[in-house]
Every structure is written in C-alpha cells, then in structure tokens.
Amino acid sequence: MDQKNRALITVTDKTNLDILAEGLSHHNYEIISTGGTSRVLREIIEENGYDINVIDVSDVTGYPELFDGRVKTLHPAILGGILFDRSNPEHVQEAKDNNIVSIDLVVNNLYPFESTAAKPGATEDDIIENMDIGGPTATISAVKNWKHVGVLADPAIYETIISEMDLNNGVLTKETRRDLAAFAINTIADYRSANAVELTRRFTGEETLRRKFVDGKELGRYGENWHQKSWLFVDPNISEPNAVIANQVHGGPLGYNNFLDAEAALRTVKEYKDQPTVVVIKHSEPCGIATADTLENALERAWQGDPVSAFGSVIAFNREVDLDTMKVICDRPNTTGKKGWFVEAMIAPSVSPQALEYVQGKKTKSNLRILEVGDMAAGVVEDIEYRELLGGILKQERDSRLYLTDTVEELFREPYQLTCQNSQKELTVGIVTETKPKENSEGLYDFAMKAAKHTKSNAIVICREYSPGQYQVLGMGAGQPNRKDAGGKLAITKAHENLEMEYQVLANLEEATEHAKAMLTSEYDTLMDSASKVIAGQTKEQYIKTQLKDCCLASDAFFPFRDGLDAVAGFGIKNVIQPGGSNGDPSVIEAANEYDIAMVFTGMRHFKH
Known part of the structure; x- marks a missing residue:
C-alpha cells in the first residue's frame, strides 16, 4: 500500500x-x-x-x-x-x-x-x-x-x-x-x-422529546443537603443570560442551592428594566425587592424587606455593581454589630473594576460568589420550560407576560372583557371597585404584580412607594396552601414588623434596636433630620396603618372567597391588584367596596409551583 x-x-x-x-x-x-x-x-x-x-x-x-x-x-x-x-x-x-x-x-x-x-x-x-x-x-x-x-x-x-x-x-x-x-x-x-x-x-402524530446536556461536572461537597451528591450539566442551546454559563469573577465554587437561588434571582430581576433594581432571594423566594435612583439605595431598600431572611441570600442586580454598592455588602453593620452582610452569591450584568478590587481585598468576603452575565437583554429568550417528574417531564410555554393587556396603563380604566387566546376564557380586566386607585399609582401596582409573579404560590406581596417613583417589598407570604394565610398571617405580619422597626428608628426611640438602625439605611442621620415630618406626632400604630394604606397588595392568582380581603383589610390595606376570574369575584368585589379598597383585575394568573 x-x-x-x-x-x-x-x-x-x-x-x-x-x-x-x-x-x-x-x-x-x-x-x-x-x-x-x-x-x-x-x-x-x-x-x-x-x-x-x-x-x-x-x-x-x-x-x-x-x-x-x-x-x-x-x-x-x-x-x-x-x-x-x-x-x-x-x-x-x-x-x-x-x-x-x-x-x-x-x-x-x-x-x-x-x-x-x-x-x-x-x-x-x-x-x-x-x-x-x-x-x-x-x-x-x-x-x-x-x-x-x-x-x-x-x-x-x-x-x-x-x-x-x-x-x-x-x-x-x-x-x-x-x-x-x-x-x-x-x-x-x-x-x-x-x-x-x-x-x-x-x-x-406522536410528540417525542430528546434533550441534550453537556459538560457535566460534580458540584462541590454535596447537593441540596449534606448527604446528597449533585451534578451540573449545561444546555448548549440556551443563549439567554443565565447562572450556568455566567462568568464567575470572585469567590468559591457555586453549590446546588446557589444555582437554584441564582436562577430565581436572575429571572426576577430581569422583570424590572427601567430603574436600578435589586432582588434578594432566599430558598428561591424573593424576600426583598426594591427600585431606587441608585443601585446602592436599591440594595439597602431590598435588604429591608426581610433582613433576617436575607442572611445567607443570593442577590441579583440589573445594573453594573459599582464601588458604593459593593461597600454596602462589605461594610454595612449586620445584626451582630460587625461589618458586612453575609451573602452567598451576587449576580449582575457586570462588576466595576473598582468594586471587584475592593471585595478582593476583604478576607471576610473571600467566599462571596460573584457572577457576571453580561447584557441581560441579550440572547434568544427561551419560550419553553420543562419540569421533571418521576416518570415523565412537563413542557409548557414560559410565563413571559404580566397582564392580559399589553401595559399596566390599560388596566386603569373601567372594567372590560378580554379573551385569553390560549384558554379562550373571557376575563374581566380594569378597575372593578367603586374606590379608584390614586392618580399615578400605576407604577406601584405594576411593581407589586411583578413581585407576586415570581413568588411561590399561593403568593401575597405587599409593596409601597417609599419615595416618588421608587418602590420596595415590605412583606410577602409565599408557598401557602391558602391565600388567606399568605396575606393575613404572613405578608401583613412581615410588613407590620418592618414598619414597626422603621417607626422606632424614625421616632428616635430608645427602644430602637441596633438591629433596626443597621437594617434601615445608610441615610440614618438624614432621616433623623426629617423624622418629625414623617412621624408628625403619630403613634406607632397610626404610622403603620398610614403606611399600609398607601401600600399595594398583589396576589398571584384570584381570591376564591372574600376571606382573603377580610384578613388584611383591618390592617389598613386599600390597594389590591389580582388576576380575577373566580366564580367568587362578585363577593370579593363586594368586600373590597365595603372596605373602600381600590382593586384592579389583570386577567392573567401567575401560579408558580
């Protein structure tokens, strides 16, 4: 040859x-x-x-x-x-x-x-x-x-x-x-x-599903729990920014739970595009979300949503993390009085060189995992998602919309009917109560509904406009078997607790704990200067009720009975946004009218299991 x-x-x-x-x-x-x-x-x-x-x-x-x-x-x-x-x-x-x-x-x-x-x-x-x-x-x-x-x-x-x-x-x-x-x-x-x-x-005529995952590797020392091993595989067909292929620029390797929380954090923060926004995630649930004029302020306001749960959280940012924002993570006093908040991971479009250099100089933050995903609007957004079952797999279209209308503004009018193109259900959208939302409150309602969408069902989220055009989550109830308890026992309790802590600091009361002061904001001294205007002689309960009156309560799905509103109305809630579509809608609307609550129907449910 x-x-x-x-x-x-x-x-x-x-x-x-x-x-x-x-x-x-x-x-x-x-x-x-x-x-x-x-x-x-x-x-x-x-x-x-x-x-x-x-x-x-x-x-x-x-x-x-x-x-x-x-x-x-x-x-x-x-x-x-x-x-x-x-x-x-x-x-x-x-x-x-x-x-x-x-x-x-x-x-x-x-x-x-x-x-x-x-x-x-x-x-x-x-x-x-x-x-x-x-x-x-x-x-x-x-x-x-x-x-x-x-x-x-x-x-x-x-x-x-x-x-x-x-x-x-x-x-x-x-x-x-x-x-x-x-x-x-x-x-x-x-x-x-x-x-x-x-x-x-x-x-x-049979549909079959064959999916490919590559680059399998074992994750860290254990999986979701100490006794479990875990692995990560990459879907090579996904171009949308995600935690799996993110660029890690600092910290130790991500574990199984870190990836789950980073995924939830990224999905949630991508919902908010117009303003600097921060999402704090714990066990895949948002325990804090806030917008602000700067990322630093958004971080502080998001952390206030549930500073206890935020310990050991994963935090997502929709803007580049700058030095001032990094200093909040590294230097702000925590509940023990020591410097620095304990955060498992951060995920953002990018981190400035100054911020990265700063955190690299902090020994206490050597294990803080920092991920960069680039432009959050890049890539092709996947419109299909899957859930594995023991014996099968579920496939569905991704929940990529918020309302049956195209914009929140289209909800702020007298009620009218729209057809869901998928289910062909005729649904009511618009303001369904005698009491109308305050002028220019669309932003608050919109912020609250986005937060509820990314909270595990049954979900109730209570949000406020703490400054003109700036919003934060004050309390949330997630993953509850019934909507009444999600709102009346969890969301309202957390909101009440956060407002009580805020009142103690604003009123400069001796009973205000160092924890309360640490968890409020870096603008403590400034707030003290204007505290008299904020408090205006109100008792603690008056202050809390006044704040709750201007909050918006969002529900991921309809209230099947009026008891969901009965459970929160006594605390002062006056604004509600929910999908509607229940046979019990008339009784729920009747309850809202009794309590002078302004209620908006969106026509789109957001169950999350």
Whole structure:
C-alpha cells in the first residue's frame, strides 16, 4: 500500500474549504470527494494553484453516484478505507488484497434536515430527501477507528486542525483525534435525534422529546443537603443570560442551592428594566425587592424587606455593581454589630473594576460568589420550560407576560372583557371597585404584580412607594396552601414588623434596636433630620396603618372567597391588584367596596409551583 495521506471530504456547508484545501496540500494529501464538494474543491485548487489532487468517489468505488445521490460513499472501498485497523496485520493484508486504500481524515457535515423541516409547508418528501445517510455512516466509521483516523464535523475547526498538522508533520495527536471523535459522535447523535423527533411526529402524530446536556461536572461537597451528591450539566442551546454559563469573577465554587437561588434571582430581576433594581432571594423566594435612583439605595431598600431572611441570600442586580454598592455588602453593620452582610452569591450584568478590587481585598468576603452575565437583554429568550417528574417531564410555554393587556396603563380604566387566546376564557380586566386607585399609582401596582409573579404560590406581596417613583417589598407570604394565610398571617405580619422597626428608628426611640438602625439605611442621620415630618406626632400604630394604606397588595392568582380581603383589610390595606376570574369575584368585589379598597383585575394568573 502506498504512503499517501487521504481525506474523504463530502460536505453540505462549504465554509472554509479553501483553508482546508491549502492546509492539506502541504502534507502529502489527496482528496476523495463527491459531487458538489469536489467541484468546489477543484475550483479552489485551480484558482490558488495548490498542489493537491481531487479524486471522485466513483473512481474509487467503481460505481457512479446512484439514485439521485442517495448512494455515493456507502461502499467497502470507502468505509473499509476508514474502518480497517492499521495496527492489525490481518486487516492491513485484507485491505491490500481487496485494493482498499487507507482514508486518514474524514471531513463531513450533513444535509440540512432541521432547517428543511422547519420551513413552512415542508413536505414529507422534502425532509426525507434531506436526511443524510452516507455522511453519518462515514463519520461514525471514523469515530470507531479514531486511533488511526481524524474526523472533522465542523467547518469552524479546520484552521485549528491545519495549524496542529503544521506543527506535527501532518499528523494529529492522539488527544486531538479523541476530542474530534467525541465531538463528531455527539454531532451525529444530535442529528439522528432530530430525525427521530420529526419523523415520529410525521409518521405517527406522536410528540417525542430528546434533550441534550453537556459538560457535566460534580458540584462541590454535596447537593441540596449534606448527604446528597449533585451534578451540573449545561444546555448548549440556551443563549439567554443565565447562572450556568455566567462568568464567575470572585469567590468559591457555586453549590446546588446557589444555582437554584441564582436562577430565581436572575429571572426576577430581569422583570424590572427601567430603574436600578435589586432582588434578594432566599430558598428561591424573593424576600426583598426594591427600585431606587441608585443601585446602592436599591440594595439597602431590598435588604429591608426581610433582613433576617436575607442572611445567607443570593442577590441579583440589573445594573453594573459599582464601588458604593459593593461597600454596602462589605461594610454595612449586620445584626451582630460587625461589618458586612453575609451573602452567598451576587449576580449582575457586570462588576466595576473598582468594586471587584475592593471585595478582593476583604478576607471576610473571600467566599462571596460573584457572577457576571453580561447584557441581560441579550440572547434568544427561551419560550419553553420543562419540569421533571418521576416518570415523565412537563413542557409548557414560559410565563413571559404580566397582564392580559399589553401595559399596566390599560388596566386603569373601567372594567372590560378580554379573551385569553390560549384558554379562550373571557376575563374581566380594569378597575372593578367603586374606590379608584390614586392618580399615578400605576407604577406601584405594576411593581407589586411583578413581585407576586415570581413568588411561590399561593403568593401575597405587599409593596409601597417609599419615595416618588421608587418602590420596595415590605412583606410577602409565599408557598401557602391558602391565600388567606399568605396575606393575613404572613405578608401583613412581615410588613407590620418592618414598619414597626422603621417607626422606632424614625421616632428616635430608645427602644430602637441596633438591629433596626443597621437594617434601615445608610441615610440614618438624614432621616433623623426629617423624622418629625414623617412621624408628625403619630403613634406607632397610626404610622403603620398610614403606611399600609398607601401600600399595594398583589396576589398571584384570584381570591376564591372574600376571606382573603377580610384578613388584611383591618390592617389598613386599600390597594389590591389580582388576576380575577373566580366564580367568587362578585363577593370579593363586594368586600373590597365595603372596605373602600381600590382593586384592579389583570386577567392573567401567575401560579408558580
């Protein structure tokens, strides 16, 4: 057998063939090729004067391309040249006896099956003719014989491979051939998976789901709990900013729970685009959300939402974390009187060099995990999500909208009917009560509904406008079996507790604890100057009720009975936003009217399980 190197090149995507042809010409290669690929290669070679020969597959096999190109490389002269074991003397002799020459490199990419199937009006014949047979067979053959054959399944790597050949006298290292084989077999697996899903749908009407995850690695010392091991896999098809592929710029490795909380934090903070916003997450639930004129102030206000639960939290920011904001994390007194808040992880578009340098100089923050995700609006937003079950998987459209209307402003009018396009339900939207919301309160209602959307059902969230156009969560009840307790026992209790603490500090009472002062804001002295205006001679209970009167209560789903409003009305709640759509709506509206509550129906439920 002669010592010439041979490459089988048969590709649909002709990108970078010029790079490949030039590179192979320097390393004693000849090319075996088919149809359109051979024509393009010959044009490149002739145009550039490369010293390399192109042989048609039909000249190797002794057969023409058959059946409109369905059979070209499916022949022992081709597959045998790829598959025979060069280290096995019997194989070598058998190849020689049958005039089979070695093929040392297989370059292949496949017919455009998926793009063809996705075209409107694509017929069964269209997709069948674009289902590759010979390409995958040659590729898998090269994978099987990876010890002797290289396989290139992506035009983007041609230049890198040629560079390695240049450094190694035309030879690919064992490690490279293994990596190329792993990539190629996964390429074929993805392709055959797409074939199976589409043909099963076309032939039987059955929907199948085949998903791929890569780069699996074990996570830290344990999983959700100490006795559990855990792993993380990457979905290579997701381009939307996410915690899995974020750039970690500081801190220790993320654990299982860190990823869950970072995911919840990022999803929530992306809901708020117009102002600097901070979301504090604990056990996948928002215990604090706030907007402000600066990220620093938003962080402080978000932390106030539940400073006890915020201990050990994951915090998301929708703006670059600057030095002032980082100093809050590192230096603000905590509940023990020491400097620094204990935070497990931070996730943001970016962190300024000054902020990063500052936190790197803090020994107490050496384990604080900091993730950068870049532009939060980048990538393609996934419109499908999945939930695994023991024995199956659920697939649904992502909950990507907030209201049945396009904007919150369209809710602030007399009630009217809209149709949910998916369920075809006729739903009421608008102001459904005799009492109307205050003028320019759309922002507060909108902020509250966004917070409720990202809180586990049954969810009640109480929010306030603490400064013109700036909002914060004061209390939330999450994951409750009934809506009455979520509001009347949890959300209202936390809001009451936070306002009581605030009153103690504003009134400069001796009973105000260091905890209360630490958890309020860095503007403590400024607040003291204006405290008399804020308190204005009110008792603690008067102050709390006055504040709650201007708050907005948001519910992720409808109130099935009036008891949900009965449970909170006595505390002074006067503003409610909820989806509506219950058979009990008339009694709930009646209760709201009795309590002089302004209530808005959105027409869109946001259960979160």
